[in-house]
Amino acid sequence: MAPRVVLTDRAWPDLAVEQGVFDAAGLELVTGPATAGNAAEIEALIQTNDPAAIMTCWAPVSAAAIRAAPKLRIIGRLGVGLDNIAVDEASARGAWVTNVPDYCVEEVSDHAVAMLLAHFRGVARMDRETKSLRWNPAGVRLARVRELTVGIVGFGRIGQATARKLAAFGCKIIVVESSRLAMPFGIEQVMLSGLQERADAIVLHVPLLDTTRGMIDDDFIAACRRRPFLVNVSRGGLVDNDALLRGLGSGMLSGAGLDVIEGEPSPPAGILSHPAVIATPHVAFLSDVSLIELRRRASEEVVRVLGGQDPLHACNRPVGAATPNPAGFDRGVASEIRVMEGPIGPIVVKRALPRLKVAAEWLSDPSRSLVEAAALETMAGIIGRDAVPKVLWTDPSRHEFAMELVPPRLRNWKQDLLTDRVDLRTAARAGQLLGQLHAGSGRRDEIRQHFADRRFFEELRIAPYFTRIADRNPDLAPQIDVIVRGMDMRRQALVHGDFSPKNILADGSDVVLLDCEVAHWGDPRFDVAFCMTHLTLKALRRNAGSAAALTAASLQLLDSYRQSGPAILDGDLIRILGCLMLARLEGDSPVDYLKDLDVPATKRIAVHLIVDPFARNEIGIPIPETSS
CATH class of the missing domain: 3.90.1200.10 (Aminoglycoside phosphotransferase (APH), C-terminal lobe)
Incomplete structure (x- = not known):
C-alpha cells in the first residue's frame, strides 16, 4: 500500500499541484474539507487514515492527532507559523515538522507597506467618504511618508523586506529584535521602550508564541507616545482585541491595519466596523506566484522525508534524528564550527580562534568574528540575501556568531x-x-x-x-x-x-x-x-x-x-x-x-x-x- 498523505484543509479550490507531486512519488493523497475543522474533527480524520504525512494549512494538529498516527514521519505546514501544530509531541514521536519560511516574503511585506501607505495617505478612509458623496479635501490630514519613523517588531525575512521597502520611501527604520542580529546600514536596533517612544507606525513581524500572545495590550499601548498606526500581518493572537479598541477610542493609536484578527474568520464586529481600522481577510501571503510555490514546496518536503532524506526546512529535531553536519562547510583552520538547535531548527555557530590550527605559530585577534558577521550582512545587501547565510545573532564576549544552516x-x-x-x-x-x-x-x-x-x-x-x-x-x-x-x-x-x-x-x-x-x-x-x-x-x-x-x-x-x-x-x-x-x-x-x-x-x-x-x-x- 502506498504511503498516505492527509491534507487537513486548504485555502485554494483545487488539488492539482499537490496531486501532481504525490502521484509522481507514488503517494496517496487524502483530503479533508477545505475549511479547517476543529481539533476533534482533525483527530478523527487522522485516526481514520493512519497517514505517514500530514499537511495542514490552518487546522489544529494536536498532540492527540499526532498520537493517532503511529506511522507519522512528517507534518508539513502550508505556511510559516507553527502555532497550530503540537511541535513537541511531533518531536517526541520521531516526526519532522516543516514549513515554507520564505514563500511569501514579498507578498506579506508588500501588504504591510500597502496598509501603512493607505493609512498615512488616507486612501482607505477617503475612498469610503468619496463613494458616499462626501467630497471634502479640505478636511483631510495627510502625512509625508518619508518623515515617518517606523518601528518593526521582529526582523526575520519578512521584517527585513518590509524595512528595505520602507527605507526606499525615506522612512527612518527602528527595529526590536531579540536575537542580537547584526543590523544592516541605516537601520537602528532599539529596546521595545525606545520603539514605543519614537514610532509613528508599528509593524508586527513575530510568530505567535506563549511569550508573544497578547503582547499588544493596554500597557503596551499606554507606553506609546506618538499615536502610532499598528500593522499586524502576522497572527491575530498577538493583539488583545479589547485593548486595541480602547486604544483606538482613546486616541492612543491613530489606527490599525489588520490582515489577521483574533477570532477569525468571525472577528469582533466592533473592530471590523471601526473607521480607523483597515482590515483584510488573512490574505497578505497570497499572490498567484506565492500560492503555487507554497503548495509545491510543502509537497516536495513530504516527498523528501518519506523518501528517506532530511527536509530542507526543518522546524524541529525529532527524537532519533541524526544531528546534521553544517552543509558543505569546510572546517578550515581559523574557527570552531558547530551545529545547534535554534527556535526554528538547526543553526550554525561559528567561533573565531585566537590560534589557527596549523603547524606554524599563527595568531589572530578572535574579535574578527564581528567583522565577518557585519560583512555577511553587508554582502547580503549588495549581492542578495540568497547568496550568503543569514546572520542570526552575535556574541562579542565569546567571539562567535550564529547563522542559518545552508540547505x-x-x-x-x-x-x-x-x-x-x-x-x-x-x-x-x-x-x-x-x-x-x-x-x-x-x-x-x-x-x-x-x-x-x-x-x-x-x-x-x-x-x-x-x-x-x-x-x-x-x-x-x-x-x-x-x-x-x-x-x-x-x-x-x-x-x-x-x-x-x-x-x-x-x-x-x-x-x-x-x-x-x-x-x-x-x-x-x-x-x-x-x-x-x-x-x-x-x-x-x-x-x-x-x-x-x-x-x-x-x-x-x-x-x-x-x-x-x-x-x-x-x-x-x-x-x-x-x-x-x-x-x-x-x-x-x-x-x-x-x-x-x-x-x-x-x-x-x-x-x-x-x-x-x-x-x-x-x-x-x-x-x-x-x-x-
Missing part, C-alpha cells in the same frame, strides 16, 4: 572540484557575485569607513602569505614588497578576503558564499587572484582528471567577473596570483594536496608570474588577455 543540497565547491565534478554554471555565478560585490560596494562610502581596518587582513593574509615567501625567497623580496604596497594603494571595494572554492557552496548556478572574516576595504584584485590560485593549482595536480574543465572554469569565472565587476584584470592581478601560488607552496598554510603537485615546476610558474606577468600565456596559466 544540504548545496555542496562544497572545493570537494566537487577535487573529485572532478566541474560545473561551469557554478564558476559563472561565483564570478558574477564577486564582480557585483566589488562593483556594488565601490560606490558606498559608509562601507569604506566601516571596513577600513585592515588588521585582520594583515594578520591572516599579508604576514603568513606575502611576508613569509619574501623571507624565504630574498631575491623576490623587492618585487613582493612592491606588490603588497600596490594593493594598499588600490583600495576601492569591499574585499571578501577568503574567496576560494572551499568557501563556496553550490548546486549548479545556486551559489552561497561563506567565510569572510578577513573582509576589508581593499584591492579587489586580491579576491580574484585568491580564487584563481586555487583553481590553477587544482588544474596543475598530477592526478587531475579534469584539468581542461578546471581551466574552462577559470576562464568562465573571469569572464563573468569582467561583465559584472570593475576593470581590474591586469598585470597587477597576475603578480598577486603569482605570490599567492607561491604562498600555497611555501607559506604557513600550504594546500592540502601539495603531494599531488610537482612543487619545483609549480614554483617556477609562480615566480614567472611575479617577475614577468605579461608572459603568462607561455606557461599555460588560464588568464584571459588583460588591459595592461
Whole structure:
C-alpha cells in the first residue's frame, strides 16, 4: 500500500499541484474539507487514515492527532507559523515538522507597506467618504511618508523586506529584535521602550508564541507616545482585541491595519466596523506566484522525508534524528564550527580562534568574528540575501556568531572540484557575485569607513602569505614588497578576503558564499587572484582528471567577473596570483594536496608570474588577455 498523505484543509479550490507531486512519488493523497475543522474533527480524520504525512494549512494538529498516527514521519505546514501544530509531541514521536519560511516574503511585506501607505495617505478612509458623496479635501490630514519613523517588531525575512521597502520611501527604520542580529546600514536596533517612544507606525513581524500572545495590550499601548498606526500581518493572537479598541477610542493609536484578527474568520464586529481600522481577510501571503510555490514546496518536503532524506526546512529535531553536519562547510583552520538547535531548527555557530590550527605559530585577534558577521550582512545587501547565510545573532564576549544552516543540497565547491565534478554554471555565478560585490560596494562610502581596518587582513593574509615567501625567497623580496604596497594603494571595494572554492557552496548556478572574516576595504584584485590560485593549482595536480574543465572554469569565472565587476584584470592581478601560488607552496598554510603537485615546476610558474606577468600565456596559466 502506498504511503498516505492527509491534507487537513486548504485555502485554494483545487488539488492539482499537490496531486501532481504525490502521484509522481507514488503517494496517496487524502483530503479533508477545505475549511479547517476543529481539533476533534482533525483527530478523527487522522485516526481514520493512519497517514505517514500530514499537511495542514490552518487546522489544529494536536498532540492527540499526532498520537493517532503511529506511522507519522512528517507534518508539513502550508505556511510559516507553527502555532497550530503540537511541535513537541511531533518531536517526541520521531516526526519532522516543516514549513515554507520564505514563500511569501514579498507578498506579506508588500501588504504591510500597502496598509501603512493607505493609512498615512488616507486612501482607505477617503475612498469610503468619496463613494458616499462626501467630497471634502479640505478636511483631510495627510502625512509625508518619508518623515515617518517606523518601528518593526521582529526582523526575520519578512521584517527585513518590509524595512528595505520602507527605507526606499525615506522612512527612518527602528527595529526590536531579540536575537542580537547584526543590523544592516541605516537601520537602528532599539529596546521595545525606545520603539514605543519614537514610532509613528508599528509593524508586527513575530510568530505567535506563549511569550508573544497578547503582547499588544493596554500597557503596551499606554507606553506609546506618538499615536502610532499598528500593522499586524502576522497572527491575530498577538493583539488583545479589547485593548486595541480602547486604544483606538482613546486616541492612543491613530489606527490599525489588520490582515489577521483574533477570532477569525468571525472577528469582533466592533473592530471590523471601526473607521480607523483597515482590515483584510488573512490574505497578505497570497499572490498567484506565492500560492503555487507554497503548495509545491510543502509537497516536495513530504516527498523528501518519506523518501528517506532530511527536509530542507526543518522546524524541529525529532527524537532519533541524526544531528546534521553544517552543509558543505569546510572546517578550515581559523574557527570552531558547530551545529545547534535554534527556535526554528538547526543553526550554525561559528567561533573565531585566537590560534589557527596549523603547524606554524599563527595568531589572530578572535574579535574578527564581528567583522565577518557585519560583512555577511553587508554582502547580503549588495549581492542578495540568497547568496550568503543569514546572520542570526552575535556574541562579542565569546567571539562567535550564529547563522542559518545552508540547505544540504548545496555542496562544497572545493570537494566537487577535487573529485572532478566541474560545473561551469557554478564558476559563472561565483564570478558574477564577486564582480557585483566589488562593483556594488565601490560606490558606498559608509562601507569604506566601516571596513577600513585592515588588521585582520594583515594578520591572516599579508604576514603568513606575502611576508613569509619574501623571507624565504630574498631575491623576490623587492618585487613582493612592491606588490603588497600596490594593493594598499588600490583600495576601492569591499574585499571578501577568503574567496576560494572551499568557501563556496553550490548546486549548479545556486551559489552561497561563506567565510569572510578577513573582509576589508581593499584591492579587489586580491579576491580574484585568491580564487584563481586555487583553481590553477587544482588544474596543475598530477592526478587531475579534469584539468581542461578546471581551466574552462577559470576562464568562465573571469569572464563573468569582467561583465559584472570593475576593470581590474591586469598585470597587477597576475603578480598577486603569482605570490599567492607561491604562498600555497611555501607559506604557513600550504594546500592540502601539495603531494599531488610537482612543487619545483609549480614554483617556477609562480615566480614567472611575479617577475614577468605579461608572459603568462607561455606557461599555460588560464588568464584571459588583460588591459595592461
